[in-house]
Amino acid sequence: MISFAVRRWTNLAVCTILSGLGILLYTLSSPALRHSSFFIVSGWVLFGLLIVLALYTVRKKLPFLPLFSSSQWLQFHVYAGLLSVVLFCLHIDVRVPSGGLEIALTVLYLIVVGSGLVGLGLSRTIPGRLTTRGEQVLFERIPALRRQLRDAVEGVVRRAMTEANSVTIADFYARRLVVFFADPRHFWRHLVESNRPRYRLLNELVVLDRYANTEERKLMDEIADLIRAKDDLDYQYAHQAVLKYWLFVHIPVTSSLLLVGFVHGLVMMVYYYAFRGGTG
C-alpha cells in the first residue's frame, strides 16, 4: 500500500518531468516551428488531455465499470489538470491571444482551471470541517432531518402550552424559531465558521429564562438542544452544498471549453494546412 505522501511526491515528480519535457520541446523548437508544428501538436495534445479529464465525470456515472477506482481517477484528474496548465501556457506562447475565439477559449480555460482548483481546495478542507460539527449526514437526507427537528420543536412548544400552561415559549417559537427551523439558515456564516447566529439565538432563549417556570425551563433546555442540532445541520448543509454546487461551474464550462476548443482546433488546422507552406 503506497502512502499518501509517497503517492503525492510520485505524482508531482511525474508531473514535473512531463512539464519539463514540454518546456524543453518548446525551447528547442525554432520560432517558426513554434508557430506551426509545435502549436498544432501541443494544441491537440492539450485537447486530448482535456477530453480525458472530462471523462472523469462520465466514469463517476458508470461506477460498475472496472476502469480503476474513483480515487485513482481523481488523482489523475488533479495532476493531469495541473499538467494541462503548463501545456496551455506553452501552447499560447505565454502571451495574451489576439482573436475573439482564442480569448474566449482562454477565459473558459481559466474558469475551468480556477473552479477546479477551488474544488480541489474545497474537497481538501470541507471533509475535515464536517467532522467537527454535529453528525455527518447524507446531503439528500438533510430536509427530512430538518423536518424531524421542526416536528420535535413543535412538539416541545405544544407541551409547553399544555403542560406548563404558558405561552412564553410559544411566542418565542412563533417570533424566532419558525423561520429558523423552516429552512437552512446562515449559509455564508457557516462557510466562514461563524457561530454568532447560533449564540445569539441561544442567548435570546436564555433571556427568557427569568420569565419561565420550572417546567418551561426544562422544555427550553430541550429547545436549546434542538437549536444546536438544527444549527449543526445547517452547517453540514452549507458545506455539503458547496461541495455539490461548485461542479455547477466546473462541468458546464468544461463542456463549453471542449466545444470551443474543438472549433478552434478545426479552424487552426484549416489555416495550418492552407497557409503553413514551406516556411520554417
Add this chain to the structure above:
Amino acid sequence: MNRPSRFDQGDYERPTQKWVCGWAAEGRACRVGPDQKGRCQATYECFPVRKGDRWSCARPPGGGGPCEEGPLPDGTCCHPIPTCQPVRSLRTRRGMVTLLVSAFTFSLLLLFLAGPRLVVSPHLFVSPGPLVKSHEVIRDCAACHVAAQEHPVGELLAVLASGIRVADSQQCITCHRSDQGLKPHGLPPQNLSQITERMKRAPSPLSPSSSLSLAPAAADVRPDEHGELACVPCHGEHLGRTVRLTRIDNQYCQPCHLVRFPSLMNGHPEFTGYPSQSRSRWQFNHVSHEKEHFPTKGIAFGCQHCHRPALNRRTILTDPFERTCTGCHLEHIQRGSGIAVFNLPGVDFETLLDHGIEIGEWPDEANLDLEEDLTPFMALLLSADPKVARDLDELARAGVHLYDLEKASERQVAAAGRVVWAVKGLYYDLLTNGRAELVARLTKAFGVPLSPRDVPALTGQSSEAPGWLFPVIQPDWLNRLQAAQRRWLPDVMAEVPLYRAGKTVTLKELAMKFIATGDAERENPVGGWSRVDRALTLFYRPAGHADHFVRAWVDVTGKRYGTAGRAAEIFEILTASAPDTPGQCMRCHARPDAQSQQGRLVEWTEERSLPAERRAVKFSHAPHLIRQACRACHALHAARDFKPIVKATCTTCHTGQKMNDNCLTCHTYHVGTMTTALVMK
C-alpha cells in the same frame, strides 16, 4: 439521528435518479417516488394485506410502521399520500445547466462563424496567427483571400475545398509583380520544358530516398491545371511576425523536380565546368600574368591587386582598367597612327582623262604614287547613295582600284569617275550640312535611324555633353575635315555645284605642289582626330581605354553585323587584334559570339544578363571571405586559367551540420523578374 438501524427503516434516497419527490424539500418525501418521466406515483402509504377475513396495515417501519387506524373495510389504506410535483435531482439539474451552456456556446459559435458579416469581423473573432512584419499593414482578410470577400466562413469552406490557393496568390502578385504571373520559377513554360528535356537526357545521379519519396505527399506544391503555382505552399503566412517567408524547407523544392536528392552532400549533381568553362566577359590569362608578366615587371601577383568586394560583399568586382591595366596596356590601345576614317583615295586620273572623264581638282600625290582605297568609313558614307553603292560594288567585284584603272573596262572607268565625284560630293555635303548630313548618310547606310545620343560618339565627341549644345558647337571632326578640304581639295566647294549642274570641271595640277609642302600635322600624341597629309587621311586615334568613338562604332556596326553592307568590315577593323592596330579591344574583352542572332555585341561591362537557369544559382562571397583565401576555391590551372570548382569544395563546410545545405542557400526560385519591393496600389 439520521441513520436507520435497519435497511427498511430509513427513507429511500434516489440521488442518481432524474426525478425526486416534490415533498423531499420539506423533508417528507414519499417512499414511492416519481417515475423515470417525472410523474408522481403516490397513492397510499401502504398496500394492506389480507389475513383471513381481515385487512392488516403493511406500512413499513421506515414509514412509521403499521398505523393505528388500519385499512378501510374495502382493504384500502386509510392514509392516502398527497400527490406532488416531482422535481429534478441535483445531478439532473447540473446536466441541464451543462446542456444549456453548451447550447449557448454552440449558438455563439454559429453566430460568429456563419453570421452576417456585419455581426462579426473575422479579424476580431478568429485569429489565424500573426502576419509577418512586412504584411502587418494588411488589416482585411479579403485583401489576400478572395473567398473572404464573400463571407468569413466562405474562406474556410474554400480552403477546405482546396480552391483558394491560386486565386489568393493572384492577390499576392498585385503587389509583388512578376512578369510570368504564377508560372513556376517565373519562367515561360517553354523555357522550363527545355530545361526538363535536357535534364531527362542527363543521367540521374541518385534514386530518391525514402523520405523524399514522400515529399510530393507532404508538400502540395504541384501546379494547377493552368500550370500555375500558388505562393502559399512555399510561403506560409500567419506563422508569426519574425518568420522568414523566404526560408523554405528542401522538401518543398523536390516534388516538381525530376532528380530528387536529400541534400548537397547526398545526391546533388557534381558541378560541371564552373567557372572555368563559363564564358568570361574578359579574356585575362591569370596564369601567364602570374608566371610571366608580373615577374617581368617585378610586381607581386595577388588577387587583391585587381579585385575587391562590392559594397554588398556578395560579389567580387574587378577594378577598372585605369587602376589595374593602364601601366602595361595603354600603349596597345594607342599604338599606330590611328583609325583611318576620312581620306582621299589614290586616283589614276591619267586613265580617267584618257577616257575623257574630268574629275576637276585632285591632289597630285593621290595619283599612282598613293595606292590607297577608300576607307571603310568613307565607303559606308558613300553607299548611302544607292547609285554610288552600286558603282562601288561593281569595282569591288572586278577587283578594280581607283588608283589603277589601266586594265579597267570603259564601264568600270566611268563608275570610277562617278565614285571620285561622289567622294568630292561627300566632302562638299559634309562641310555644307555638317552633322545633319552625317546622320542622314549613316541612317541610309544602316537602314535604321540612329539614336541622337550615338551621333557624338560616332564622330569622336563625348556623349556627356548636353544635347542642346550639339547643334551649336562646331564639332572637332568637322573642323578637321574642313582643314583637310582646304589643303587637299581647296576648290571643291566651287567644283561640286558645277559638276552637279552638268558642267565640265577640268583637272587642276597646282594643288599638288601645294600639298607637297603642307604635310605639317603628324600623329596626335594624346589621341583624337589627326590629319596626315602625306596619306591624305584623317585618322582617329583612341584617346585611351573605353574610347567613346571606338566603342560607339563597335557597338553600332556590331549590331548590324551581316545586315548592313559595310558594317562588318568596319567592325572587323575595329576589333582586330594585330599588334600594329589601334584599339585592340578584343585583347581583353570577350569576342562576341559569331552565332548570335542579335549581331555581335561586345560585353564591355562586368554586368551581363545570364540565361534563366544560371540566375537560379546564387553565391555570396561575403561569408566566404576568410583571410582572403581566394585560392581555396579559385585555384589556377595552366591550360584552363582556373581549375573547375567541384562540389567537394563546398561540402567541406556545407554539410548540414556545420553549415546550412538548404536548396535556397545556393539557388533562387524566382529566376524571372520578381519585384520583392511592396508596390502599394
